[in-house]
Amino acid sequence: MPNLELLRIVDSIARDKNISRDQIYTDIEQAVASALRKHFNTEDTTEFTVAIDRQTGDISATRNGQAVPLTLLGRIAAQTAKQVLIQLLRQDERGSIYEEFKDRxxxxxxxxxxxxxxxxxxxxxxxxxxxxxxxxxxxxxxxxxxxxxxxxxxxxxxxxxxxxxxxxRSHPDMVRRLFEREVPEVGEHTIELKALAREPGHRTKIAVSSIDSKVDAVGACVGVRGSRIKNIVDELGGEKIDIVRWNESSQIFISNALKPAEVAEVSLCFELGRATVVVAEDQLSLAIGKRGQNVRLAAKLTGWDIDILTPAEFKAGVDRLDQTLKSVPGVTQEMCDKIVALGLINVFDIEEVGAEPLVEEVGMDADLARRVVERCTEEAKVVAAEQEAKKAAQALAAAEAASAPPQRDARDEAVLAALGLTPGRDPLEKLAQAAGDDAGAEPAGNDETAKLPDPRQAVPGGAPETTVHKEQPVSSADTELSPEEQAVSLPDSGRKAGAAVEHTEETNADTAALAEGRAEPPASPGR
The missing domain is CATH 2.40.50.140 (Nucleic acid-binding proteins)
Structure with a gap:
C-alpha cells in the first residue's frame, strides 16, 4: 500500500534543507541497506539492494535477487539506519549550502x-x-x-x-556594492567606479566617471540633498565618503584626490612613481589631513607616492640641485631643466634613480651621467647631515621651552609688586617663606610681661598663673587720635593705674544707682 507518511517527510526535508527529493530517496535507500548489512553481519555492499517507489513510497529490499522482508530488522538495525541517514543528510545540506553561497x-x-x-x-x-x-x-x-x-x-x-x-564589513567592495545598490546609474554602468581607497570606520575616497556627458557622476552619486550618499554613510556607521571626479590626466586626478585642499602644482616622476605636490602654507595641514589620512588615501586612490611640499621647500630643493649639477663640468642649463622636468627635484632623487635615466632622457653620455650621480651622492650626504642637525636643534629648543618657567606679562608683575613679592620668583615659594618667618618669630614685649604657660607644663592641682599687663601711655606723637577717640580717651595720659581703677569704680556705682532707680538719668543734650 502507498506510504504517504514517507512521501510527506521527504517533501518537508527537501523544502527545509534545499535538497532534491531524489537525493533524499537515495539516502534512505543507502541507510536501509546499511541496516540490513548490520543485521546479517555482512560488509558486502552489493549483497543487498533497496529500492523506493517515488510515487507510492513503498520500500522493497532484495538479497542477491531474493526479496527480504524489512520486518526482520530489529532495534539495533533501525538505529544504524537512523545514524547513517542523518549523516548523509548533513553531507547533502553542506553541499547545498556550498553551492548556494559559492556564487554569492x-x-x-x-x-x-x-x-x-x-x-x-x-x-x-x-x-x-x-x-x-x-x-x-x-x-x-x-x-x-x-x-x-x-x-x-x-x-x-x-x-x-x-x-x-x-x-x-571592512572590505572596499562593501562600499562598491552599496553604491551599486543605492545609485541606479552605477548599477546600470552609466557611472563607473574607477578607483576606491578606504580606511574602515574613518574615511573613504572613491573616484567616479560618467560615460554619458549628460550625467554628472558626482551629483548622481550624492543625490538630491545628499539622499543617496546619506544612506550609504548611515549603513557604514557614519564613515566619511569623499567622491572624487576621475580624470585621465594624473596631475589633475591627484589634485582632485587631495580635495578639499587647493593644489598649486603637481610634478610627476615616473622613474620613482612619485608625485610631488606643492601647496600653499595655509593649505599644508588640510592636504595632509588628520594623522596623514587625506594624503594616504589619495596615494592609494591614484596609485602614486605623493610627497607634499610648500613652495619654499620645493624651491630650496630645486636650487640646491641646480647648484650641484652646475658644479659638474659639462652640465648645461638645458640639462638641468630637463632633469627637473623629469620630476627629479633634489639631490636624493638623482642618487636614487642612478645614471640610466640621465643617459636615456636627458641625453648625457655615460661618463658625465656617472660623475653627476657621484656629485649628487656626495651632496646628499651633506644635506642629510644638515637636516639631522636642524632636527636636533629643534628638539633641543622644544626641550628648553618645555623646561623654562612660564612667562608673565606686565599685569602679573604689577600684582606681584603690589603683594611685595620679588618679580621673577615663584609667588608660592615667597608666600610660603613669609608664612614660615611669621610662624617662627617670637612676639615682642617687655621683660616684665609674663607669658601663659604651656598646658603641657601645668602642674596638676595648681592654679593657673595670672598675667598682669601694665598700662602703657599712648604717645600722641606716635599715633594721631580721631576726635571720637580723643573724646573717650583719658585726659591725662600719664595718670597712674590707681586713678584709673577709682574712675572705673565710680562709673560702676553710678551705673548701679541708675539701674535701681535711685538716680535720675542724665539729660539729653537736645532737650
Whole structure:
C-alpha cells in the first residue's frame, strides 16, 4: 500500500534543507541497506539492494535477487539506519549550502547576529551560520545579539568540519556594492567606479566617471540633498565618503584626490612613481589631513607616492640641485631643466634613480651621467647631515621651552609688586617663606610681661598663673587720635593705674544707682 507518511517527510526535508527529493530517496535507500548489512553481519555492499517507489513510497529490499522482508530488522538495525541517514543528510545540506553561497561571493547579504565567541561574530544568513572575524569588522562598531546587519560575502570554503563562510564589513567592495545598490546609474554602468581607497570606520575616497556627458557622476552619486550618499554613510556607521571626479590626466586626478585642499602644482616622476605636490602654507595641514589620512588615501586612490611640499621647500630643493649639477663640468642649463622636468627635484632623487635615466632622457653620455650621480651622492650626504642637525636643534629648543618657567606679562608683575613679592620668583615659594618667618618669630614685649604657660607644663592641682599687663601711655606723637577717640580717651595720659581703677569704680556705682532707680538719668543734650 502507498506510504504517504514517507512521501510527506521527504517533501518537508527537501523544502527545509534545499535538497532534491531524489537525493533524499537515495539516502534512505543507502541507510536501509546499511541496516540490513548490520543485521546479517555482512560488509558486502552489493549483497543487498533497496529500492523506493517515488510515487507510492513503498520500500522493497532484495538479497542477491531474493526479496527480504524489512520486518526482520530489529532495534539495533533501525538505529544504524537512523545514524547513517542523518549523516548523509548533513553531507547533502553542506553541499547545498556550498553551492548556494559559492556564487554569492562579492555580494551583500543580510543576516542576524547569532552569538559572539571572543572578538569573532557569528551571523545567521538563511540556513548557514557565517563568521565575521575581528579583522573584517569596522573598528569601533558594536553589535548586539539579534541585530540585523548587512555584510559582504568575502570567502566560501568547503572544509571537513563544514562550509566556512567569511563575511566582511571592512572590505572596499562593501562600499562598491552599496553604491551599486543605492545609485541606479552605477548599477546600470552609466557611472563607473574607477578607483576606491578606504580606511574602515574613518574615511573613504572613491573616484567616479560618467560615460554619458549628460550625467554628472558626482551629483548622481550624492543625490538630491545628499539622499543617496546619506544612506550609504548611515549603513557604514557614519564613515566619511569623499567622491572624487576621475580624470585621465594624473596631475589633475591627484589634485582632485587631495580635495578639499587647493593644489598649486603637481610634478610627476615616473622613474620613482612619485608625485610631488606643492601647496600653499595655509593649505599644508588640510592636504595632509588628520594623522596623514587625506594624503594616504589619495596615494592609494591614484596609485602614486605623493610627497607634499610648500613652495619654499620645493624651491630650496630645486636650487640646491641646480647648484650641484652646475658644479659638474659639462652640465648645461638645458640639462638641468630637463632633469627637473623629469620630476627629479633634489639631490636624493638623482642618487636614487642612478645614471640610466640621465643617459636615456636627458641625453648625457655615460661618463658625465656617472660623475653627476657621484656629485649628487656626495651632496646628499651633506644635506642629510644638515637636516639631522636642524632636527636636533629643534628638539633641543622644544626641550628648553618645555623646561623654562612660564612667562608673565606686565599685569602679573604689577600684582606681584603690589603683594611685595620679588618679580621673577615663584609667588608660592615667597608666600610660603613669609608664612614660615611669621610662624617662627617670637612676639615682642617687655621683660616684665609674663607669658601663659604651656598646658603641657601645668602642674596638676595648681592654679593657673595670672598675667598682669601694665598700662602703657599712648604717645600722641606716635599715633594721631580721631576726635571720637580723643573724646573717650583719658585726659591725662600719664595718670597712674590707681586713678584709673577709682574712675572705673565710680562709673560702676553710678551705673548701679541708675539701674535701681535711685538716680535720675542724665539729660539729653537736645532737650
Amino acid at each position: 561571493v562579492g555580494t551583500i547579504v543580510t543576516g542576524t547576529v547569532a552569538r559572539f565567541d571572543g572578538p569573532i561574530m557569528f551571523v545567521t544568513v538563511g540556513r548557514a551560520e557565517c563568521i565575521m572575524p575581528r579583522s573584517e569588522q569596522i573598528p569601533g562598531e558594536e553589535h548586539q545579539v539579534g541585530q540585523r546587519i548587512q555584510a559582504l560575502v568575502r570567502e566560501v570554503r568547503d572544509t571537513p568540519g563544514g562550509v566556512r563562510i567569511i563575511l566582511s
